[in-house]
Amino acid sequence: MTTFETPAHPPTDTPAHPPTDTPAQASAAASGASATDRFRTDKSPYDAVRDTPCERVDLLAREVLAAVHETIRKHHVTYDEYNALKAWLIGVGEDGEWPLFLDVWVEHEVEEVATSHRSGNRGSIEGPYYVPGSPDLGAQGTMPMRPDEQGTPLVWSGRITSTDGTPLRGTVELWHADADGFYSQFAPGIPEWNLRGSFSTGPDGAFRIHTIRPAPYQIPTDGSCGKLIAAAGWHAWRPAHLHVKVSAPGHELLTAQLYFPGDPHNEDDIATAVKPELILAPVAQADGSEAVAYDFVLDPVR
Template sequence: MSSTIDETASAASSGTSATERFHTDKSPYDAVKDVPAERVDALAREVLDAVYATVRKHKVTYDEFNALKAWMIGVGEDGEWPLFLDVWLEHVVEDVNTEHREGNKGSIEGPYYVPGAPEQGAHGTIPMRDGEGGTPLAWSGRITSTDGSALGGAKVELWHADADGFYSQFAPGIPEWNLRGSFTTGEDGTFEIHTIQPAPYQIPTDGSCGKLIKAAGWHAWRPAHLHVKVSAPGHELLTAQLYFPGDEHNDDDIASAVKPELVLDPTTHDDGTASVRYDFVLDPAKG
């Protein structure tokens, strides 16, 4: 399976899918249409001032400036702006937007979320192929509000890469909803999800983001993780990634998204399966 995907998956195809999905799912300009011009001016000027300071400090040459222009054009042509921004910037935006929360810590969404995953109930198995690779994982949990009350009817949207590091709808040869599912809690706020433990993976390196990684001498690895969106009426949406202990890239994640509170503590059983308990506490919505 992995060799077939490896031969045909590319940064350009993945980037194009991520860009198209962003345009389909987001309406960014509507959300900021009432932002005062003074705020736009301040943000733009401070970003530009930081760039000016870098140019002056390091005495950037015209050759370097032209290489930057060519690289930025390439990021757009490869459709990799969602990848670039999600990997290198989103973790800071997420931090400042959730610093007020008393409930669970969140993390970045990343570029591979797709809404509308099939509903599986309060206790179910995520859609997967026959013989799906990876360690079978049973995850149980409970969703409550910050006052301790159970949140029945809360939703857990789960998506993650397969054992080869690929996401459905962003790599060829994978069923549309593979390893993507929605689970709705019972009246007591509990859920149980059966899935597989994903693998660590490298972000695409054959496009413009890969050129930056190579030129800077960085690595491209993300630790294995489960993506979730947890929601309930009257509460703030929680977006998070859950990680696994012992992963060598928990400490140097290319996306800087790992937090200690998000690392799971699974138990491995004699039959080769694993189980884990992880609960969520959601903050009431403001106002």
């Protein structure tokens, strides 16, 4: 293990669409602070586990620490390496990057375990950039976007049903990055609800959404997570994706990311969140747009 320093020759990957914001404007620290503040505002994590028995906490804490201890023994970790790790952990907190770190490298395993019982649609990670309360645009509508929003127009049609095929009156919350790889409310200069919207279906469960195809992007690399990526020789790329939360009364919430075929990082996503069932099949249209059909099957609450 090397120290977590920026290499003399940083990775040569560049965004698919060069960002209009400067790195200083869209920094990891700023994004991390926004993600941390948003998590604290939107989540009440301790309420859900308030009654967890001490035995459960003891079991999980001891096994996590045992795994760390085993790694230290197996690989003869030195004090220099330990102190580099300690400094890095402090840096992750100072940069506000714990939501980013956990969502990129840990959440996919939690999601797999939590949804393994489902027979409906497969899900994926939420990620650090979800914001509740996006505008309700009805069953058919256009995502909020700037007049000159860049990107290929995308028209998505689908339906929400239960596992027995019954159409559901439900909601599709959609959010995604723009053509420069930035999310509204986490990067400067973007309108508050840009490319964030909710679509409430009628009794037939059908929806139709107009948006743009997002771009692949690198997770922020100028903070502590970037130091880990550089030290380990990893890449920082996420394939282009649409985020969704799909809900209906009496059914389990589905959180997922939908991907596009042919993206070079579908196979090596830094967040390990791509599943074959989540890859869309867009069809090019004569007007230069793309059309895609993708439905959701929700599991009833057990």
